[in-house]
Amino acid sequence: MRIYQAKNYQEMSRKAANIISAQIIMKPDAVLGLATGSTPLGVYRQLIDWYNKGDLDFSEIRSVNLDEYKGLAADNDQSYAYFMQANLFSQVNIRPENIYIPNGMEEDIPLECSRYNSIIRSLGGIDLQLLGIGNNGHIGFNEPGEAFELETHCVKLTENTIQANARFFDSMDDVPRYAYSTGIKNIMQARGILLAASGEAKAEALYKALYGPISPAVPASILQLHNNVYIVADEAALSLIREKGCLDAEEERP
Numbered sequence: 001m002r003i004y005q006a007k008n009y010q011e012m013s014r015k016a017a018n019i020i021s022a023q024i025i026m027k028p029d030a031v032l033g034l035a036t037g038s039t040p041l042g043v044y045r046q047l048i049d050w051y052n053k054g055d056l057d058f059s060e061i062r063s064v065n066l067d068e069y070k071g072l073a074a075d076n077d078q079s080y081a082y083f084m085q086a087n088l089f090s091q092v093n094i095r096p097e098n099i100y101i102p103n104g105m106e107e108d109i110p111l112e113c114s115r116y117n118s119i120i121r122s123l124g125g126i127d128l129q130l131l132g133i134g135n136n137g138h139i140g141f142n143e144p145g146e147a148f149e150l151e152t153h154c155v156k157l158t159e160n161t162i163q164a165n166a167r168f169f170d171s172m173d174d175v176p177r178y179a180y181s182t183g184i185k186n187i188m189q190a191r192g193i194l195l196a197a198s199g200e201a202k203a204e205a206l207y208k209a210l211y212g213p214i215s216p217a218v219p220a221s222i223l224q225l226h227n228n229v230y231i232v233a234d235e236a237a238l239s240l241i242r243e244k245g246c247l248d249a250e251e252e253r254p
């Protein structure tokens with residue numbers, strides 16, 4: 001595990017985008033596992049900037065998104081499909097047929113989950129999975145307490161996550177209660193994992209994820225067992241780790 005420290009959100013975004021950029025340059029038809037949320041927005045802005053400058057080409061890139069709210073259609077402006085179009089896909093030359101996101105409108109849960117797992121397998125797996133981290137330690141919508149061995153599944157969102165998402169909806173009643181999410185198993189099978197974190201609200205989750213016991217109580221803690229993880233975090237997100245003295249002697253962990 002390698003920890004890249006950044007001063008602030010902007011620097012974190014650039015450093016994380018650099019890692020994705022390296023992946024795209026080294027493997028132009030890479031399968032990128034992409035994420036939504038406020039954390040990756042700056043990363044996507046940076047990638048778009050480099051694309052506009054002619055430094056990046058997405059024409060062969062395949063993308064597999066982590067998750068989607070159940071019950072929201074792709075044209076709903078709160079769906080993750082909409083988010084990805086607005087914040088990345090519509091602004092680079094990725095081909096629409098190479099974009100994969102769980103179908104939030106599929107009522108048949110086992111069907112949708114097995115369809116999505118088959119897609120990931122048929123693409124040959126994920127080369128680089130981008131992740132944010134929830135302030136409860138979730139990755140994707142893999143909430144505390146869920147089994148590590150799950151693949152794509154339908155998640156009942158925790159109250160914590162519902163509250164955190166409420167800012168994007170007109171009323172609490174509009175906040176979806178369920179989501180399709182790739183599972184920890186899908187994430188751990190990615191050949192590389194890039195976790196980005198910014199802000200003090202993430203400090204405790206990041207500390208527990210990187211230095212706490214490996215436990216479903218902190219889903220991101222499983223990343224300690226992956227052999228190719230890049231953490232890019234700003235000072236605020238690293239504040240507790242630094243306070244505990246964990247980063248003094250080393251930036252790179254075995």
Ligand code: PGA
Pocket residue numbers: 036037038039040132133134135138139140
């Ligand atoms: P955020 O969410 O990027 O909006 O903070 C991250 C997450 O919940 O995984």
